[in-house]
Amino acid sequence: MVLQRKALLFLLLGSFLLLSACSNSNATGKSKETDKKETTDVFQTIKTDDLKANLGKEDWVIVDTRSNDAFNGWALDGVKRGGHIKGAVDFSADWLKVKVDKKDKKLKEALKSKGISTDKKVVLYDANGKDAQTVAEYLKNNGFKNIYKFDVKEWAANQDLALESYPNYEMLASSTWVNDLINNKNNGNPYKIFEVSWGDEAKDYKKGHIPGAVHINTDEVEEGPVWNRLKDKKLEKFALKNGITTDTTVVLYGSDSMPAFRVAVILKYMGVSDVRVLNGGFASWKNASYQVEKKVNSKKSVASFGAVVPANPDYIIDLPEAKTILADKNTGTLVDIRSWDEFIGKISGYDYIEAKGRPAGAVWGHAGSDSSHLEDFRSIDNTMRNGSEILSMWEKDGINPDKKLAFYCGTGWRAAEVLFYADVLGLKNITLYDGGWNEWSMDPSNPVEKGKSNK
Amino acid sequence: MIKNRKMFLPYLLTSILQFSGIILAMVLEDLSSKKMGVARYLVFKKQEFASSFFTPFLIQIYTILFVIGAIICLLLLITKGRSKGMVFSLLIGVAANIIGIIFIQFQMELQAYHFFVIGMMIVIVVQYGWLLFNRFFQKN
Numbered sequence: 001m002v003l004q005r006k007a008l009l010f011l012l013l014g015s016f017l018l019l020s021a022c023s024n025s026n027a028t029g030k031s032k033e034t035d036k037k038e039t040t041d042v043f044q045t046i047k048t049d050d051l052k053a054n055l056g057k058e059d060w061v062i063v064d065t066r067s068n069d070a071f072n073g074w075a076l077d078g079v080k081r082g083g084h085i086k087g088a089v090d091f092s093a094d095w096l097k098v099k100v101d102k103k104d105k106k107l108k109e110a111l112k113s114k115g116i117s118t119d120k121k122v123v124l125y126d127a128n129g130k131d132a133q134t135v136a137e138y139l140k141n142n143g144f145k146n147i148y149k150f151d152v153k154e155w156a157a158n159q160d161l162a163l164e165s166y167p168n169y170e171m172l173a174s175s176t177w178v179n180d181l182i183n184n185k186n187n188g189n190p191y192k193i194f195e196v197s198w199g200d201e202a203k204d205y206k207k208g209h210i211p212g213a214v215h216i217n218t219d220e221v222e223e224g225p226v227w228n229r230l231k232d233k234k235l236e237k238f239a240l241k242n243g244i245t246t247d248t249t250v251v252l253y254g255s256d257s258m259p260a261f262r263v264a265v266i267l268k269y270m271g272v273s274d275v276r277v278l279n280g281g282f283a284s285w286k287n288a289s290y291q292v293e294k295k296v297n298s299k300k301s302v303a304s305f306g307a308v309v310p311a312n313p314d315y316i317i318d319l320p321e322a323k324t325i326l327a328d329k330n331t332g333t334l335v336d337i338r339s340w341d342e343f344i345g346k347i348s349g350y351d352y353i354e355a356k357g358r359p360a361g362a363v364w365g366h367a368g369s370d371s372s373h374l375e376d377f378r379s380i381d382n383t384m385r386n387g388s389e390i391l392s393m394w395e396k397d398g399i400n401p402d403k404k405l406a407f408y409c410g411t412g413w414r415a416a417e418v419l420f421y422a423d424v425l426g427l428k429n430i431t432l433y434d435g436g437w438n439e440w441s442m443d444p445s446n447p448v449e450k451g452k453s454n455k
Numbered sequence: 456m457i458k459n460r461k462m463f464l465p466y467l468l469t470s471i472l473q474f475s476g477i478i479l480a481m482v483l484e485d486l487s488s489k490k491m492g493v494a495r496y497l498v499f500k501k502q503e504f505a506s507s508f509f510t511p512f513l514i515q516i517y518t519i520l521f522v523i524g525a526i527i528c529l530l531l532l533i534t535k536g537r538s539k540g541m542v543f544s545l546l547i548g549v550a551a552n553i554i555g556i557i558f559i560q561f562q563m564e565l566q567a568y569h570f571f572v573i574g575m576m577i578v579i580v581v582q583y584g585w586l587l588f589n590r591f592f593q594k595n
Contacts, residue, residue, distance in 0.1 A: 198491040218491075224498035351492055352499035 043136045046123055046148040048155060054121070055087055061120045062088040065131040066152070068383035069174035069279055072424070073165030076176055077127035079156040083165030085125070089114040093131035094287070095380045096138055106380050108142075113389070118143050125150040166387055167426030172279040175288040178251055182211060191249040192242070195282070196260040204255040208292040210278075210285055214299055216242065216252075218259045221266050225352075226442070227411035228434045229266050229316065232309040239270060239305050246271050246306035253278035253285070257382065258374070261417035265432055268423075271311025277420060280383040314431055315419075317406060319440070322433040325406050326361045332404035334433065335365035335394075337415040342371065342437070345450030350410050355441035357448040364453065365399055365407065367414055374414055377421060387425045401427050408433035408440075473581035476574030480567045487566035497566045504569040517572070518559055524579060525552035531586075544585045551579045 054060040064071045064084045071090045075082035084090070091114060095107060116122060122144055124132040132149045139147055155161050181191060193213040195205045205215040220238050222229050229235065244250060250272055252260035260277050267275045278284060286292065310316075317325075325332035336342075336358055342349040343364045345357035349371035366376035376393065377385050391401060399405065405422065407415035412434045422430045440446050486493040528548035536542040555575040562568055 198494075199488065224495060225502045227495070351496040 043124075043133070043140075043147050043149050046150050048150075048158070048161070051085075051123060051150055051155075052161070054123075055085070059120050060123065061114075061116050062123045062125065063114075063116060063135065064088045064090045064152075065093050065124050065126045065135040066128075067092055067094055067131075067174070067284075068379060068381070069172070069176070070127065071386070072172060072279070072384065073169030074174045074177065075156075076174065077153075079127045079153050081156045081159075081163050082169070083163040085152070085155060086162045086164045088125070089116065090379070090386050091116060091124075091135060092379070092381065092383075093126070093134040094383075096134060097287070098381045100380060103380070107138075110380065111142075114386075118145065121146040121148065123148045123150050125152045125155075127152050127156075166424050168424045171276055171420065171424050172384055173251055173276040174279060175285045175290060178210065178253075178278060178285070179288070179290050181249070181251065186249055189249060190245065190247060191251070192244060193251045194242070194253075194260075194263070196252050196254045196263050197256070198259060204282070206294065206296070208294050210253065210282075211291055211293045212297060213253075214242065214297045216263055218262060221263055222412075226435055226439050228318070228439065229269070229412075232270075235266065235270055236305050236309045239267075239272075239309070240303070241299055241301050243300045243302045244272060245302055245304065246273055246311065248272060249274040249276070251276050251278060253282055255282050256372075257281040258372070258413050258417055261420045262413045265315065265416040265419055269312050269315040269432075270305075270309045271307040280381055283382065316432045316434050318433070319435055319443075319446075321431075322359070322406060322408070322435070322440070323446075325404060325433075326359060329361065330403075332406065332429075333399055334359060334362040335399055335405050335407045335415075335418075336362045337365050337367045337374075337407050337409045337418045338437065339367050339370055339373075340364065342367075342410070344452060345448075348410075348437075350438070353410060353438050353441065355437075355448070357441070357450045358437065359408075359440045360447035360449040362408070362449075362453075363399055364397055365418070366393055366397065367409065367418075371410055371414070374417055377418055384421050384424065387421075390421065391425065402429075404429040404431070406431045406433045408436040410436050411438050412436050469581060469585075473578055474574075476577040477571065478574075480570035480574045483567040483570055484565060494566065497570075501566075501569060509569055509572070514559060517576075518556060521552045521555040521559065521579075524583075525549050525556070528552060528586075538589070541586075541589050544582065544589050548579070548582045548586060551575065551582055555579060 051062070055062065062085055067076065068090065070076045070079075070082065071084045071092070073082045091110060095110070100106065111117070116139075122139060124135050124139075124147065126132040126149075129151070136147050136149060156163060178193070182193070185191075193210050194216045195202070195209045195213045196216045196218065197204050198218045200217055202215040202217070205213070209215075221235065230238065239245070244267065250264075250267055252264050252275070254260045257277060257280070260281070264275045264277050322334060326334050338349060341347045342356075343358055348354060348356045367373075368375040368377075377390060379385055394401065401422075405427065407419045407422070407430070409415040412432060415432055415436065419430055419432045441448065483493060483497060487497050488494070528545050532542065532545040532549065536545055555572070558568075558571050558575050562571060565571060
């Protein structure tokens, strides 16, 4: 009996020891995994002099991992100067947080197009100590080995080291700047914030908007069947109704930025001197976790616009001027901002445009997958694409930015966005052909081409 | 009204067909305030119809045809309206023609105006078909 008890006690003790051993074994395994993870999270840093020495080398690639706003020129996160290191490509940590279809494929395409490959030494820089780390982890998970981190604050603090900004980067407002504008009330100067989208109901606006923002329906500035901008007198009434004068700082945004760019271009044509569009749209505001309000703000009118509309008439042209540009290809180019299928005349792109093709002599300047997308000019987070890449794309298309460039699309929305980007990049001789393919195709006497162009 | 059960399905299908145009017009009108593409499509079609099947002259002709249709249906209702089915069909005929006149003359501001008029035309034509069917194939 005693023997049986001893055997049972031994068995229980043995089982307990075995379980304890297994448990310890698991704990040790976890601990090792944690250690391993912590080890992988540590990346080498590179000194300013070393970075400077390796700039421009073929086996090195310098990557700006900050927001597109910082890349464009805004001095954010405490840097002394805004802009990016000359020669750097952009791969923002923000892109990794975006929720879009085929995200991984799009990110890998971006890496490839920017020359960020596993055979190169990759320097990732940021200013907040987080963005480079986020991108570094992503790259490491995708087979990158030679990864270095760099704090761009050091570079920006040294006036002798070059930083590149787009000449008119301020036109694309960062959410930080808009928030500051609201908080400091534009230092007492007049300002207005507008959410722009089509329709009176403005679902996007009612869901939540930037504090103080007023809704603009795009039908307030254009009318069918051509969908050109309204006549100048009507545009002036629109400005007065919305409280806009030539001196008002106007910030435009939307869930989709394209309508905001459309109105922005019309306001610049009218003569408003400080027109800005929130880069990346309302998503960038929400991602920054700034305040959102649901209250419907009413329009507050003004008595006088401050100039005769249009004060900047060359910013938008019509059919006769478009024909003049086509007539002299040595001085100007009519740039088609539509999808390839629209350009070659395979589709019209619109339910309300029947004709297919393009104005004879127009040059394809890229756009996107269909009539409501502009992937070729936007990054995955819907901010403006790297300006060097846009100019390089146009160079391949045979578009010379030194000539007069008149952008057109179907009814002037996509082309307005591209015109605005060209303005941000500092191109001087640029304009919007407002009527676009819709207007051109309405008159059968206007020459039309289909198929691939001969450039 | 439908005494023969075999007739129920054809009657139902024809009725759906009869009002399909009006339903489509109502859907388009509703979407025109919600979808920009639909709104612009309707503006485009409005312009296209106004220069083809709905010129001012043709609109006058259609109005006259509706008025004549309403008068004929009303006269038939007074003189030949004996069976319940015939009375019902003629009443719908009169009403459809009057509604057609209202649409074509007074609802031009509707975004889907031409689609409503076409819808009413379909209603009236199918109703005439019912009247003929009642007249020649229904015994009572």
